[in-house]
Amino acid sequence: MTDKAPEIRHLNDAFRRSFIGGHVLLTSGVAALDETQRRALLRSVRAFEAFDSDNDPFAEHDFGAIDLEGSRFFWKIDYYGPDMESGSPDPSNPEVTRRALTVMRAEEY
Template identity: 45%
Template sequence: MDRTERIAALNDQLRRDHNRGKVVITRGIQALGHQAILEVLAAVAAFSDFTPDNDPYAEHDCAVMNVGDHRIIWKIDYYDPNLNFASDDPANPAVTIRVLTIMLADEY
């Protein structure tokens, strides 16, 4: 598995299982209520429609999607283990903490 494939696999794992990182939802997502939050999380976990247009670096790190009546953006960022700086190597989980942020499109 090459570096890009490893990053994509780690990103997919975070989206699906919420493992090896943190998941953050914005106030807008929170305001949708419990059931809608569950639906958004499930939709983000199931997302697989990656194309060269929406995933130009093939890292599976961002998407815009519709969940019900809501336009959702999710993005994965890579930080050092102390969450102070960008990770030196997003392909290496020993030196990277992933943060998945899920927001309403109008919050961006």
């Protein structure tokens, strides 16, 4: 865990729970779900709290796995600089960080 993990975790949780403050991306496999399934999956991403040392080794709340209707899905938050082309120099600073949350089928990982 880094000394900035609490700030990063707070920003990640706020973004993941609201989908405000970054970009939410759905892979083609998730986009192909019917609307009811897609909505249920996105609600599960927003409500996710099953963080542990296996899926969250740096305590940043930037990854999760969800089982829904017999399928496994992952979500992942990545940190980009303002240009959205390079990595963020400091994910704890929202002034220099753009977050992107990708939701995918496990087999698309």
